[in-house]
Amino acid sequence: MKVIRFPHILMLIFFIALILLIVHISYTPPPANAVKQFLDYLLARDERLYGLLDRHVDKSHPFINLALELIPFKQYKIAECKPIENNAYRVRALLYMKEGYISVPFMVAKTYNKWYIQYLPSVSHFSAAIPVKVNGSTRHPSEVALYIAQDQLLCTNPLPSEKIKDFTPSEITLVENQIVYINPLKSVKLSKVLAASRSGRYIEDSLLGRLPITDNLFVYSIKESSVIYQGMMSGLVGCTDSTLFCDNDGKGRTIIIQDQLLPRDGVRVLIKNKKDNDILHSQVSITCDTDFTAQTLIQPISRTFMANEVITLKPDANGIALYVNGQKVASSPHRWYIRPVEGGRLSILDRNGSSSKTSGSMPYRGTIEIALNGDDDHGLIVVNELDLEEYLYTVVPSEMPVKFGLEALKVQAIAARSYAIRCFKSEGYAAFGAHVDDSTASQVYNSIAEQPIAVQAVNETRGLVGFFGDQVIDARFFSTSCGYTANFHEVWSDKNNKFPSHEVPYLIAKPQFPSNVPDLHNEENFRAFIDQKDLDGYDRFSPFFRWSVTMTRQQLEASIQHNLPLIQRSQPAFVLTRKGENEFIQQEIPQDIGELQNLVVTRRGQGGNMMELEITTTHGVFKVIKEYNIRKVLQPVNYLDIKHPIKLYCQDGSVRDNFPILPSAFAYINILRNSEGAIEEVTISGGGYGHGVGMSQYGAYGLSLLGYSYEQIFQHFYPGCQIRNIYENNPSFNQ
Numbered sequence: 255m256k257v258i259r260f261p262h263i264l265m266l267i268f269f270i271a272l273i274l275l276i277v278h279i280s281y282t283p284p285p286a287n288a289v290k291q292f293l294d295y296l297l298a299r300d301e302r303l304y305g306l307l308d309r310h311v312d313k314s315h316p317f318i319n320l321a322l323e324l325i326p327f328k329q330y331k332i333a334e335c336k337p338i339e340n341n342a343y344r345v346r347a348l349l350y351m352k353e354g355y356i357s358v359p360f361m362v363a364k365t366y367n368k369w370y371i372q373y374l375p376s377v378s379h380f381s382a383a384i385p386v387k388v389n390g391s392t393r394h395p396s397e398v399a400l401y402i403a404q405d406q407l408l409c410t411n412p413l414p415s416e417k418i419k420d421f422t423p424s425e426i427t428l429v430e431n432q433i434v435y436i437n438p439l440k441s442v443k444l445s446k447v448l449a450a451s452r453s454g455r456y457i458e459d460s461l462l463g464r465l466p467i468t469d470n471l472f473v474y475s476i477k478e479s480s481v482i483y484q485g486m487m488s489g490l491v492g493c494t495d496s497t498l499f500c501d502n503d504g505k506g507r508t509i510i511i512q513d514q515l516l517p518r519d520g521v522r523v524l525i526k527n528k529k530d531n532d533i534l535h536s537q538v539s540i541t542c543d544t545d546f547t548a549q550t551l552i553q554p555i556s557r558t559f560m561a562n563e564v565i566t567l568k569p570d571a572n573g574i575a576l577y578v579n580g581q582k583v584a585s586s587p588h589r590w591y592i593r594p595v596e597g598g599r600l601s602i603l604d605r606n607g608s609s610s611k612t613s614g615s616m617p618y619r620g621t622i623e624i625a626l627n628g629d630d631d632h633g634l635i636v637v638n639e640l641d642l643e644e645y646l647y648t649v650v651p652s653e654m655p656v657k658f659g660l661e662a663l664k665v666q667a668i669a670a671r672s673y674a675i676r677c678f679k680s681e682g683y684a685a686f687g688a689h690v691d692d693s694t695a696s697q698v699y700n701s702i703a704e705q706p707i708a709v710q711a712v713n714e715t716r717g718l719v720g721f722f723g724d725q726v727i728d729a730r731f732f733s734t735s736c737g738y739t740a741n742f743h744e745v746w747s748d749k750n751n752k753f754p755s756h757e758v759p760y761l762i763a764k765p766q767f768p769s770n771v772p773d774l775h776n777e778e779n780f781r782a783f784i785d786q787k788d789l790d791g792y793d794r795f796s797p798f799f800r801w802s803v804t805m806t807r808q809q810l811e812a813s814i815q816h817n818l819p820l821i822q823r824s825q826p827a828f829v830l831t832r833k834g835e836n837e838f839i840q841q842e843i844p845q846d847i848g849e850l851q852n853l854v855v856t857r858r859g860q861g862g863n864m865m866e867l868e869i870t871t872t873h874g875v876f877k878v879i880k881e882y883n884i885r886k887v888l889q890p891v892n893y894l895d896i897k898h899p900i901k902l903y904c905q906d907g908s909v910r911d912n913f914p915i916l917p918s919a920f921a922y923i924n925i926l927r928n929s930e931g932a933i934e935e936v937t938i939s940g941g942g943y944g945h946g947v948g949m950s951q952y953g954a955y956g957l958s959l960l961g962y963s964y965e966q967i968f969q970h971f972y973p974g975c976q977i978r979n980i981y982e983n984n985p986s987f988n989q
Contacts, residue, residue, distance in 0.1 A: 285343035285362040286335040288369035308370040316377035354412035382507035423499040423508040439499035449687035467506035475513035492517030524688035525636040534633030544598025651708040652698035658955040663711035664964035672729035717981035730948030736920040736941025737791035744859030763861035767791040774862030792956030797904040798943035812893040832875035848873030864919040881919035918942040
């Protein structure tokens, strides 16, 4: 018998182990083999790859499209095959691209003895994200923060670091949160943004004209290496020294603006057509008390005119034509700027050529711009751009009687200045190239000439603005309180039609007399409160401190019939029709609402304001929601006989005929019925004038008579807020 020596045994074991190792290395588990085959087909662009997909996986999955069209990888390696449950595996592969590699997972499961891919790597594409490399990260030195609107996404970057341009908006594609494609957008330096189309088609620059944009233009600012999302179209108008970032087709996708509290050149006011209060003008005639110029900045045209000479601008086939004495002297497709010389004042004349004094319009400071309406080019837009403080010179006396005195006017100046500054960030009038308009839709401007005491109030509060924390306050104000103000959230809905909306800590219901009463959301308490005609309220000098109006059933029915469908069409979420016992739905109001049977206030705010009103008729039960809608549907106007107006009786004995809206929602309803229970008359008794939120103007006057300073009055109406000077430490403004 031959004996095998020990060294030979070791060598045999070694060769066996080597063979097993080779077999192990070369062996590919069936799940991994399915992924391997899929990737081979993908590399070869072989349509057999779709046969390896589970029936629930979309054949147009973005990973397949990405690999075939945009980011073809050169090779791959199976890195892991791990069971996760019975007959299901997670297979991880390394995909090698031109400039790096990424690790991606696949899910594979066995169905009818065959392995199918159930999950492909996720793909995210951002047409305009702002990348910022994360500093100080030792664990993941290639981490990148992506800013997309208000969201921030942390991802990894397998590409060379120089591919990432910090704070430069870029088109970026991620696979499983790893950057596989980045293309910095092309930058266009802007001079001054004049308008932003409501349809999302363009923005207008003062020197470049209209520039096309995508539907969703994100607006950012960068401050102290932080990316701050401003919104969509928010804060653009009047902004200078900004940069638009465009795709390869030249369409703007993102804009980075200078985060200015207020635009360098001041406030831009949309001037409405005084004839019909419309935004558009068919033509505009302008004169000035000094010499003045009319010019365009793009394809420049410039004309100079003497004092009191009249120019007229009208739309024509080439854009906007300039006429003098009936003769066309120039035409341009671009915006016209009308500027006075040596501090003069411009005047807009009416269609008959009447001067501003006879037509009811006051002279304008600053510049007047004439532009074609941005979205349809029918009609002209008129914008007055001027210094913020000078703007307030006519806002303050237009909003508050100058007889209220200096302290009350100072509070009005601070509130109006705060309101205007918040509008700089608003999208409301961006399509028309303005921040505010000249009507009550914003705050009334230039309807009353400058008054010395109002100018003094503005000058002595120059730059003073209300702040809550680091935000400019929403300085709501109104004419007269009933002795109590309302909560913001119980008056207005939010942009998603949620009502009550979000609470504002400084716009709260509180008494406006030196005492207190039980909560006025209780009907009995509220009626007793309104019946106190001699209440020692701060607003008691207003004729609307208490008021009442009586309408016959037929008169009120006619008013409801006229107004309810209009409100329902404009705000369908807030005029509902009862279906069944307790359900209310959105439904068109019938052409004939039938005979009025009942009116019930079903919900009041903390300050007593009506929030919900149920109207019962023979043809349905309708719920009207929000104070303005209720005030409009109960409009005290006689639609049956215009020769006999409905009379509103005020506290001071004055009578108002056919008042255009119920003065306030701080009111209760009494119904007089005949012996058969049918309504004969409805009397509405109330107090106050306006929405009831924030500062009551008559209340400010009443507090000033009690010796309150403007600071104390401000704190009373906007509790918890501070007054700060926006011009301090700002070299852009001279004090």
